[in-house]
Amino acid sequence: MDxxxxxxxxxxxxxxxxxxxxxxxxxxxxGRTSDRAPCGKPVRDYADPWYRRERAFANAVEISGPFVAATVAAILAGAAPFWVNLLASLFIVLRVAMAAVHVMTENQPARSAFWSLALLCVLGLAVLALAGAFA
Structure with missing residues (x-):
């Protein structure tokens, strides 16, 4: 394990x-309400806290696979530990900030900024993994 x-x-x-x-x-x-779309999800309305909480969770689930795959691949490929650690840690900070903004506010520009920066972390981890795999 060393x-x-x-x-x-x-x-x-x-x-x-x-x-x-x-x-x-x-x-x-x-905070679930009876105001649901036919699929059972909340009706799209960013003024509705339940909708924002549901979207924050769904968005976290959607990025989980790429984050885990890129991070594990970078580690297994022996990519530079400094960059792997930095990008993975930064991803967590950005996603927690995004979730807080998503759940507690309607500030879409801030939410989008945190989302974009976290996605760049995942892409950076994937590039490190690919570089390590083909080095």
Missing amino acids: AFDPYAHAIAALALWAVVVPVLAAVSTR
Whole structure:
């Protein structure tokens, strides 16, 4: 396991993400109303806190696969630990900030900025993994 020691922050980020997503799942069920779309989801209305909580959870689920895959691939490919740790940790900070903005406000520009920066972290991790795999 010594080979993974340099990636402690990235591994911790994966563990934290495994806590953040279920927390968002629990938060997304609070405040449900009878105003639902035919699919059972809340009607699109960013003024509705339930809709925002549901979207924050769904968005977290949607990015989970790419984040986990890129981070694990970068670690297994032996990519530079500094960059893997930085990008994985930054991803967590940005996504927690995005979830807070998403759940507590209607500030779409801030939410989009945090989303975009977190996505760049995932893409950076994927590039590091690819570079490490073909080095």
